[in-house]
Amino acid sequence: MSNTDKSSTQASQSGVLATLQRSLRGILQGSVSILLSILAAMVVGSIIMAWHGQNPLEIYGLLFKGAFGSQRSIFISIQRATPLVFTAIASTLAFRTGVFNVGVEGQFFIGAICGTFVGYAFKLPLIIHLPLTLLVGFLGGALWAYFPTIMRQRLGISEIITTIMTNYIATFLISYLTNYPMRDTLTTPETPPVHESARLVQFVELNENLGKGSQAHVGIFIALAVVAAMYFIFKYTKLGYEWRMVGISFPFSEFGGMDLDRTFISGMLVSGGIAGLGGIVEILGVWREYKNLFAIGFGFRGNLAALLGGQTILGSTVAALFYGSMEAGALGLEWAAGVPRQLIDVIVGLIIFFMAAPGMWAFVRRIRWARPSEEVRRTTKELEV
Amino acid sequence: MTTAVEMRGIRKVFPGVVANDDVDLTVEEGEIHALVGENGAGKTTLMNVLYGLYHPEGGTILVRGQPVQIRKNADAIALGIGMVHQSFKLVPSFTVAENITLGAELRKSIFVDRKAIHESVVDISRRFGLEVDPDARIRDLPVGVQQRVEILKTLYRNADILILDEPTAVLTPQETRDLFGVIRSLVAGGKTVIFITHKLREVMEISDRVTVMRDGRVVGTKKTEETNPAEIARMMVGREVLLRVSKEKSDPGETVLRIENLKMRDDRNLMAVQGVSLEVRQGEILGVAGVEGNGQRELVEGIVGLRPAVGGKIHLKDQDITSLNVRERREIGMSCVPEDRYVRGLALPATVEENLIVCTYFKSPMSRGPLLDLQRIGEFANEAVETFDVRTTGKDVPAFTLSGGNLQKVVIAREISTHPDFLIAAQPTRGLDIGSIEFVHQRIVDARDNGTAVLLVSAELEEVMSLSDRIAVLYEGEIVGTLDAENATEEGLGLWMAGITDEKEARKEEVHGV
Numbered sequence: 001m002s003n004t005d006k007s008s009t010q011a012s013q014s015g016v017l018a019t020l021q022r023s024l025r026g027i028l029q030g031s032v033s034i035l036l037s038i039l040a041a042m043v044v045g046s047i048i049m050a051w052h053g054q055n056p057l058e059i060y061g062l063l064f065k066g067a068f069g070s071q072r073s074i075f076i077s078i079q080r081a082t083p084l085v086f087t088a089i090a091s092t093l094a095f096r097t098g099v100f101n102v103g104v105e106g107q108f109f110i111g112a113i114c115g116t117f118v119g120y121a122f123k124l125p126l127i128i129h130l131p132l133t134l135l136v137g138f139l140g141g142a143l144w145a146y147f148p149t150i151m152r153q154r155l156g157i158s159e160i161i162t163t164i165m166t167n168y169i170a171t172f173l174i175s176y177l178t179n180y181p182m183r184d185t186l187t188t189p190e191t192p193p194v195h196e197s198a199r200l201v202q203f204v205e206l207n208e209n210l211g212k213g214s215q216a217h218v219g220i221f222i223a224l225a226v227v228a229a230m231y232f233i234f235k236y237t238k239l240g241y242e243w244r245m246v247g248i249s250f251p252f253s254e255f256g257g258m259d260l261d262r263t264f265i266s267g268m269l270v271s272g273g274i275a276g277l278g279g280i281v282e283i284l285g286v287w288r289e290y291k292n293l294f295a296i297g298f299g300f301r302g303n304l305a306a307l308l309g310g311q312t313i314l315g316s317t318v319a320a321l322f323y324g325s326m327e328a329g330a331l332g333l334e335w336a337a338g339v340p341r342q343l344i345d346v347i348v349g350l351i352i353f354f355m356a357a358p359g360m361w362a363f364v365r366r367i368r369w370a371r372p373s374e375e376v377r378r379t380t381k382e383l384e385v
Numbered sequence: 386m387t388t389a390v391e392m393r394g395i396r397k398v399f400p401g402v403v404a405n406d407d408v409d410l411t412v413e414e415g416e417i418h419a420l421v422g423e424n425g426a427g428k429t430t431l432m433n434v435l436y437g438l439y440h441p442e443g444g445t446i447l448v449r450g451q452p453v454q455i456r457k458n459a460d461a462i463a464l465g466i467g468m469v470h471q472s473f474k475l476v477p478s479f480t481v482a483e484n485i486t487l488g489a490e491l492r493k494s495i496f497v498d499r500k501a502i503h504e505s506v507v508d509i510s511r512r513f514g515l516e517v518d519p520d521a522r523i524r525d526l527p528v529g530v531q532q533r534v535e536i537l538k539t540l541y542r543n544a545d546i547l548i549l550d551e552p553t554a555v556l557t558p559q560e561t562r563d564l565f566g567v568i569r570s571l572v573a574g575g576k577t578v579i580f581i582t583h584k585l586r587e588v589m590e591i592s593d594r595v596t597v598m599r600d601g602r603v604v605g606t607k608k609t610e611e612t613n614p615a616e617i618a619r620m621m622v623g624r625e626v627l628l629r630v631s632k633e634k635s636d637p638g639e640t641v642l643r644i645e646n647l648k649m650r651d652d653r654n655l656m657a658v659q660g661v662s663l664e665v666r667q668g669e670i671l672g673v674a675g676v677e678g679n680g681q682r683e684l685v686e687g688i689v690g691l692r693p694a695v696g697g698k699i700h701l702k703d704q705d706i707t708s709l710n711v712r713e714r715r716e717i718g719m720s721c722v723p724e725d726r727y728v729r730g731l732a733l734p735a736t737v738e739e740n741l742i743v744c745t746y747f748k749s750p751m752s753r754g755p756l757l758d759l760q761r762i763g764e765f766a767n768e769a770v771e772t773f774d775v776r777t778t779g780k781d782v783p784a785f786t787l788s789g790g791n792l793q794k795v796v797i798a799r800e801i802s803t804h805p806d807f808l809i810a811a812q813p814t815r816g817l818d819i820g821s822i823e824f825v826h827q828r829i830v831d832a833r834d835n836g837t838a839v840l841l842v843s844a845e846l847e848e849v850m851s852l853s854d855r856i857a858v859l860y861e862g863e864i865v866g867t868l869d870a871e872n873a874t875e876e877g878l879g880l881w882m883a884g885i886t887d888e889k890e891a892r893k894e895e896v897h898g899v
Binding site for chain 1: 689691710711712715721723725728729730731732733734735739742743744746747752755756757759
């Protein structure tokens, strides 16, 4: 008896170590697979560049310089990454609650246009105006996520289809709004500028030497606050637990007594809200008025960043920052070397392609006659019984 | 008699663990060879080596006397080895014929020759006496028939050495009997069967020889007729196993659960529970026996609140709970160990801790306001892991790293630690090894002794008989009869389970049957 007692305390001690070891190994394995994917994508990208008659090494050098090479480029990276952090977190939240919110794109736009309206139509003191504008942006995005949500809940229509469709509706609705009712100038379809009291300050406006030549703004702090809030919610709140469990297993959560509909709807609405918040932050910080089609693709790139970041809050944030800086680098590349900016999208696409192919890595492992790790874990445990 | 398979000195190592250590196994042609051992003894690993799914670090394999190199699954199939896995590998939306021929379809130029496929499946099922409807879709078929399809799949690929990995784990007694009939006819037709199990009764009933494994090694091989269950059990666990649960006579109190004329529909919208009435009292175990598919699943889901009743009333502690949701029912004092532990009972990617709190996380002491009390939750989880002897490296590891028996302990820990007034245990020991079964049984009896009313729903007749204080038999959605456990006999219950209540009919059945 004392023998088993001793071994159980030993087991619990070594358990902590084993857990630590395992999580470290997990992180290591994760990073290795990301690095390998990036490497593979860069190799394929090099082939494309070489085919295009350029020296890949030089291009990658310029890319890196464009992203991190100077204070200015770092600020441009921040500027490009800010909206992506919002959309990446929005996608991640949806993914984790078990839905694929392809509608982040549309929710981003609707949030932006709703907020813009509040931004120019009312004259209020800053302390009220700015928060109100942000809130309306959030609500606009949430509202836009509500339609697909309710269609799935009531009618069982896949949210992937409905969110894609609502993206189109959003694009054309906004086209109409900026061309007719909300149009300000005769020359271009755009709204009146938002009032000073609703704007987010650009760093360069605070201090001339801070991020000169960029439009990076304090919205990045809002983005990071959202990251922190979501991380906290996921880890420390009942709502976060519900989201995670429903995302992992519907039948299990139902059996445990959770209200599936409420959990699913709340997850989707908050996801849409964060996307909408991202939209209005981008307007208030960079554009200060709504230009039609001002930022196509932020939503989709957010989806990609969420995939790239392994659908975790922190991972997606890092991926969004990475994606943003690569875009900034690509901008510099376009000026300096005449390489089309879209190349970076190709490379990111390739990275995700390589990462999203666990079957491929399994194949690589099989060549080495090794085993997929999951089976190993299972059997290891079974034998410990 | 020649050997069908000879495995010599097989060694298979997973990082940190030796799953097979110098394992020898000889299977004669035309025999039914039982391979037994507790979960994790290395039985499935060994068979996966033979079937080409794992590559051993050492050892040789001979098939029909010839040394062979099995590098991949296809090599094994080409050698006439077929395997039916514990979890079936079937496409639910395909028909039986499509599943059987998948990957080896008969073709007419580039098209699949549906007619020929249909005929070949009819032919093969007739040849081996395995009745199936080739045009039925897998998702509409009961588990027993799905298994038959799996067996046909291997026969279609001309297997003559069949490996069945715990084939009875998912079957009802009736289906098990059918399966045994099938196995016997296969062997009579010249096939060789390797039968993985940890049910001793089955070993005794069906096998010619038995090989016992423990901790990755072979303990010994015996002729079945020269051994007995107690000896095999000793070999498996290295200790005497209590095959019967020790429990005191029950002392039932007030009625806790009362069901009146409950009617439920199944997924196909057919009436599955047709007016069931029953009562479970404080401190007693009411066992519901019956061949699976006679409304047990729907009955349990109806009581738990996962499926709406179409008629009747459910009362828990004098409250009408018929229209309450799962959480409301749980809050009144209901708990449930669900039949499908991997779907309903657990979220496998979630941690052990997260699995332990799913029905308590939202209230004190697990949470305060909107926040989880992670410290209290951690303490609870550690306590539960210790009290319920869950073998895990910690509460923060994903559930899928645990073995089946330990996962069930997690479920039991969660459902019993709330001290429920009423507990449903649906197929609580399905697929578990002897040690875990004993543990689960003891916990259920303990809960009863602490005053919980227990409703045990099980397809294992032995389990129902040894655990229950009263037994009700469910047949085609109705309770055929209820009696005290001490008056129950296997034969009598068996007749009820077949829907026979009339004495004369019973006698007739006895004459015609067997």
